[in-house]
Amino acid sequence: MTSLLEVDALTIGFGDAPPVVSNVSFSVEKGQTLALVGESGSGKTLTCRSALRILPGTAQVRGGRVNFTTGGKTTDLLKATERHMRSVRGDRIAMIFQEPMRSLSPLHRLGNQVSEVLRLHRNLGPGEAKRRVLEQFDKVGFVDPERAWRSYPFEMSGGMRQRAMIAMAMVAQPELLIADEPTTALDVTTQAQVLGLINRLKEDTGMAVILVTHDLGVVANMAQQVVVMNKGRVMESGSAEHVLGSPAHGYTEKLIAAAPMIPEVARPAKPIGHKDVILDIKNVTKSFTMRAGGWRKPVVVTACKDVNLQVQRGKTLAVVGESGSGKTTCARVALGAEKPDPGGEVTFYAAVGATMIHVHDMTPEDRRMFQRQAQMVFQDPYSSLSPRMRVMEALTEPMEIHGIGSRADRRDKAAEMLRWVGLDPDMLKRYPHAFSGGQRQRLSIARALTLDPRLIVCDEPTSALDVSVQDQILTLLEDIRDRANLSYLFISHDLAVVARIADEVAVMRAGVIVEQAPPDTLFFNPQHPYTKALIAAQPEPDIGRPIDLDLVAKGAGAPTTWPEMFRFEGTSAPALRELEPGHMVRCHA
Incomplete structure (x- = not known):
């Protein structure tokens, strides 16, 4: 089966320094979720940004290919024309960025920014675009979608801005969604609902997902394939079941051990005094x-x-x-x-x-x-x-x-x-x-x-x-x-x-x-x-203990x-x- 996106021996560097991404290879198929896992600075985000050609100006792609296959045609995105890339970005491949305040315009209302995707790539009129955006706002958890439509980014909390970014990426129903730490700044109930939303959209549309994260608990609930990166290199890759169930590399074991977990408690605590x-x-x-x-x-x-x-x-x-x-x-x-x-x-x-x-x-x-x-x-x-x-x-x-x-x-x-x-x-x-x-x-x-x-x-x-x-x-x-x-x-x-x-x-x-x-x-x-x-x-790095979305929905409703x-x-x-x-x-x- 032909992969939707194939990254082959990708190497990226800056100036005369050693490469920050070195010989990275992986592939993702239609309908599949692949997780890129590692700490900050491991090269995960640079690897994903190369697929959309939105690397920093000083970055150098020193080797490798990024092949995108759609409609029976394969294109090396690293060599595609800028005109072709404009038709890919936001439509066929969408990206959720980690820092929404830097990615959203402070001068435009959220509704206008999200509906822009539909106006550019779907030629929808203002009324139909607004209807679809309000529907998407409701799906990502805005209590009052109309208020979110009218709001500027600075009027929203960090978590609310991230929801708007997720809605912007999903509203055009892309073939591939690159989610760069999409839930890092979200509360755990919203995180669980967003992860469930991404999974449902993936099942409905056949969309593939590349999930960039440092949280193996999120990986256990989302991914079929896992690529663990550290210092620009792939440390371990394979199915989520094998990587999380029996990690072969010490770095993967370290990430699993550091994951925060709800403790198991045998008895209640004594009440705290309020004297001093x-x-x-x-x-x-x-x-x-x-x-x-x-x-x-x-x-x-x-x-x-x-x-x-x-x-x-x-x-x-x-x-x-x-x-x-x-x-x-x-x-x-x-x-x-x-x-x-x-x-x-x-x-x-x-x-x-x-x-x-x-x-x-x-x-x-x-x-x-x-x-x-x-x-x-x-x-x-x-x-x-x-x-x-x-x-x-x-x-x-x-x-x-x-x-x-x-x-x-x-x-x-x-x-x-x-x-x-x-x-x-x-x-x-x-x-x-x-x-x-x-x-x-x-x-x-x-x-x-x-x-x-x-x-x-x-x-x-x-x-x-x-x-x-x-x-x-x-x-x-x-x-x-x-x-x-x-x-x-x-x-x-x-x-x-x-x-x-x-x-x-x-x-x-x-x-x-x-x-x-x-x-x-x-x-x-x-x-x-x-x-x-x-x-x-609370996500746990155990594929046998998925998040109970029904229980979350009852309490977070x-x-x-x-x-x-x-x-x-x-x-x-x-x-x-x-x-x-x-x-x-x-x-x-």
């Missing part, structure tokens, strides 16, 4: 007024409602939920970046017995002290580090602002913080672009530590990292917390990630906390359908579809009740 509180969030509701465009009335969106959380000194409170559930809004309110609606209050206690600080009613002196004591590590370290500042300047700037130490003292402190996060002080002279994603996240952590804070808010600090790097960052955060007696408010969409670092977990859905308990209690006896969906959606005990409409959610000591669930009595 460093951060107290009381009755916080936050609403935003969204412009609707034209003559339509503005729309009020409630990002979070009646949130009550307490962070214990020296402990980690994790807030888990899908994109758009209100997690980051809560974190911004906690740090004073957003003001809660009337009735909400956030208080901070710098030390045991210290004077209480009302975060949203601070004097300038209080605010200066609070900003030293509470720091934030952001989800995207590349965006939070200035590309024009060397690491030295980025790390010493917070100390300069707060007038801490002499220039030599600040330089010594910056070097010490680099050692704390496992980096060499010689790296102080470099710029952020010279570091990998995991190293940039370590730099963000080091910058947050320079002021010796007591509380750190971690907003999805590992979501875009390889599983092995993610494991290193979590170990680092645990070590720093124990060494410096730090407190963490840890924002995540992945229960498997917080299982190892959190002392207490609050699960958020649609702006409200639906369940709260220590991790062991939550995994031993989950009660809420959404919590059960989060657990069921609208609150009106939940079992009667948990069901509600609009914002009239039931109260958060204590079902057992330390275990709170939002349900009807």
Whole structure:
């Protein structure tokens, strides 16, 4: 059987340096899913981009072929004319990119960007194009497709932007879909639904899929064939059953071992005490007024409602939920970046017995002290580090602002913080672009530590990292917390990630906390359908344990579809009740 796409001895390099992709070969047939697996920098994305001829300008294809066979005709895409490639890109071969904010135009609404594919390749009129796009938006999980059509990318969360990218790639029903880390930034329930969607579309249309990922749990649920890459070379290839079931290469074994998994718990945990509180969030509701465009009335969106959380000194409170559930809004309110609606209050206690600080009613002196004591590590370290500042300047700037130490003292402190996060002080002279994603996240952590804070808010600090790097960052955060007696408010969409670092977990859905308990209690006896969906959606690197999409769909669906005990409409959610000591669930009595 003729392969749809065949990559033969592909070699890519930059300048006079050794090749970054060396002699890579694989093929994918119609209706088949092939997974390219490896850590960041292994050459997976460059290999796939070569098929669409969208490599960086300085990249050199030093050898090999990329043959695409359709309609009984085979074309070497590396030698095809640019006119022919324009007819291939987005139509016969579509690609889902990893970073949607860089791939979507900030000047155009999402609906216009996605419908452009249909106007260019299908010659559809505006009305029919909009109908198909809204249908696709609904399939990829937009609760309100019309609102998504009217929105600009910056009005959407990272997960929502990724859904729009997936809709753009799928709307023309291509013959081959190249998915470059399509679910890395998505919450696990959306990830499970998107993986199921890709599989259904593949079955309906006979589409082939090349899945680029570092997560072998995703591979186990999607791929028939697997190619494992490291440092530009193929380490191992074969059927998913053989590669995952009996890996022959040590690198593959390492990737499997690093995959985060929901722990098996034999008994519930003892309830956590709330005696020494460093951060107290009381009755916080936050609403935003969204412009609707034209003559339509503005729309009020409630990002979070009646949130009550307490962070214990020296402990980690994790807030888990899908994109758009209100997690980051809560974190911004906690740090004073957003003001809660009337009735909400956030208080901070710098030390045991210290004077209480009302975060949203601070004097300038209080605010200066609070900003030293509470720091934030952001989800995207590349965006939070200035590309024009060397690491030295980025790390010493917070100390300069707060007038801490002499220039030599600040330089010594910056070097010490680099050692704390496992980096060499010689790296102080470099710029952020010279570091990998995991190293940039370590730099963000080091910058947050320079002021010796007591509380750190971690907003999805590992979501875009390889599983092995993610494991290193979590170990680092645990070590720093124990060494410096730090407190963490840890924002995540992945229960498997917080299982190892959190002392207490609050699960958020649609702006409200639906369940709260220590991790062991939550995994031993989950009660809420959404919590059960989060657990069921966690992919495992075992083809014998696929994701239960039906269970995920029940919990991740609208609150009106939940079992009667948990069901509600609009914002009239039931109260958060204590079902057992330390275990709170939002349900009807």
